[in-house]
Amino acid sequence: MWLEYEPRSSGVNCVKSLYLSLKGFTKEHPIVANALTELERGFAGMLAVTKENIIYPLDEAKPPAETLALRLERDTEISAEGYQLTADEYSLSLRAADESGLLYGVFHILRQIAIEKPLAELTLMSQPDIKLRMLNHWDNLDGSIERGYSGRSFFFAQNKVLPYERMTDYARFAASVGINAVAINNVNVKDAATRLITPEYYSEVRQIAAIFAAYGIRLFLSLNFAASLELGGPQSADPFAEEVINWWQKQIAETYAAIPDLGGFLIKADSEGRPGPFTYGRTQADGANMLAKIVAPYGGLIIWRCFVYNCTQDWRDYQTDRARAGYDNFITTDGDYLDNVFLQIKNGPMDFQIREPISPLLGAMEKTNQILEVQIAQEYTGHQIDVCYLVPMWKEALDFVIGAGNDKVSDVVSGKTYANRGGIAAVANTGDDANWTGNDLAAANFYGFGRLSWSVNLTAADIVGEWIMMTLSRDEQVINAVSDILLHSRLTYEKYTTPLGIGWMVSPHSHYGPSVDGYEYSRWGTYHRADYLAIGVDRTSKGTGFSTQYREPHASIYENPATCPEDLLLFFHRLPYSYLMKNGKTLLQHFYDCHHEGVKEVEAMIAGWNGLAGQIDPAIHTRVAERFARQLDNAIEWRDQVNTYFYRKSGIEDRYGK
DSSP states (O other), X not given: OOOOOOOOOTTTSOOSEEEEEEESSOTTSHHHHHHHHHHHHHHHHHHOOOGGGXXXXXXXXXXXXXXXXXXXXXXXXXXXXXXXXXXXXXEEEEEESSHHHHHHHHHHHHHHHHTTOOGGGOXXXXXXXXXXXEEEOOBOTTSOBTTOOSSSOSSEETTEEOOSHHHHHHHHHHHHTTOOEEEOSXXXXXXXXXXXXXXXXXXXXXHHHHHHHTTTOEEEEEEOTTHHHHTTSOSOOOTTOHHHHHHHHHHHHHHHHHOTXXXXXXXXXXXXXXOOGGGGTOOHHHHHHHHHHHHGGGTXXXXXXXXXOOSSOOTTOSSOOGGGHHHHHHGGXXXXXXXXXXXXXXXXXXXXXXXXXXXXXXXXXXTSEEEEEEEOSOTTTTTTTSOOOOHHHHHHHHHOBOSSSSOBHHHHHTTOSTTOOEEEEEEOOOOSSTTSSSXXXXXXXXXXXXXXXXXXXXXXXXXXXXHHHHHTOOOHHHHHHHHHHHHHHHHHHHHHXXXXXXXXXXXXXXXXXXXXXXXXXXXXXXXXXXXXXXXXXXXXXXTTOGGGGSOTTHHHHHHSTTTSOGGGHHHHOOEETTOBXXXXXXXXXXXXXXXXXXXXXXXXXXXXXXXXXXXXXXXXXXXXXXXXXXXXXXXXXXXXXXXXXXXXXXXXXXXXXX
């Protein structure tokens, strides 16, 4: 990842020895010990400052030349997890209110060295914009990972917990970008995973929690809402049943006694076959609150996913709309949730498509804690084979203005709006591959999620520039070339797959590669509705009514094809192939052309990457080049299948004969 700590230019940070002082913190605290170890690693690797040249305590006299005096001090005036850096000619001061802030400040110093900026420029105050910054892993206890594209799990194999060394490295780089919460198992909790809250796994899970806690990270577990049925308890999961409540009280008390560092539980209920409160005629709030009341004395949180929809839809039903489901199922319960319940809402109303509108549920529940959920794992965006830098997508979600005022989604999840608590969570993209993310360039998404979660005002270009300098090269040609590839990659992927917000058209089950009608007549509600005259779903007030779930001005903007953003045109409207786009092309010609343009842009990416041979680590260059070859095959297949399908469906030729 980005903690290789390879040598950096001594001309930028001319340090040969380090004088350290520690005031208000103890070296024995696990987080402080890890911060000091990270300093030693970073200064040794990047500046060749050996451990023998790191001197405690700091002599208050003026230090000799080529020496950095680093003062680490507790300052209770600084907000939790935040830090202040103050630099002058001879010294650098790092102040923090708590141990986590100290650790984050240390990583900031090391990042400054890694991108070869002078330490003398480090004068700033930094604190996280979003308090809860979480990763959701979809690892199964058999070692597989649902939507995993980087090998197998490094947490589990064959229903056992794996050795902890790799988990420690994982905690290091997660903490280095400000992550402070991690759920380690799949939200689709089944089989052995249900037993993670039993003595069978307490010892191992407690050790993982301790590793994470030493890097300022709280461990969460995904929980089976119907665990009582599988663990010998009541044969019910009714949140109002006294025997169910009593069973959970005993089970949670035992779990927290064994794993006191546990942050709480992530729950997927009433979704895609998972049992939940709807099964018993209760509301989502009823189910969440039952558990929240029980975990509250232990400081636990209940994170309740809003991915609840009818997954047995009849494709002939033109009124049932999966996009509506999140809002319809939750909006009436606003204000019903206990304070330690957080609703986790996907960035779009469907399921991590390359282009969706922002979910209307985000910001609509003014009395409820909300977490924005995004996906780093490239489930519908290239499987970490195709390059697709996702930070621009997440920026769009965070920057979305909810209504006629100035409140953004970022204000909601940071707690600035409505005075509620909030957070941001992402489905992680790591596995046991040697490079952690399969495609080396996919690490930019993990890094980018962490950095954006800490500071929502960073730009996608800011973040990608940092990442390139920390991982690939500080050479300007490399920075420019790789930045160009990454910053344009999402639009390129969109062009050769599903432009104009139509989505899906993807191979069932695997979700990689095209199958235009793969889900068209299925139960999942993922339809494009193409016939020989038109394409798209009417989600206006005259159709499914989805557009009316938005506040103004968005409701009116989406209602009219003339004002609807063209990249969402077919998400909201059913239009004839002859519909004229703003570029003067018909809708179908635009569709044809996009797919050809996407392939050409992949070819340009490949040429740009090939031009960097000899300027990037050869192993990395070779691995990425192999992925690009596969991406080009995928882009060509998408272009040919989609364009052929619509030529045959409509009988309308490409005007350019392509």
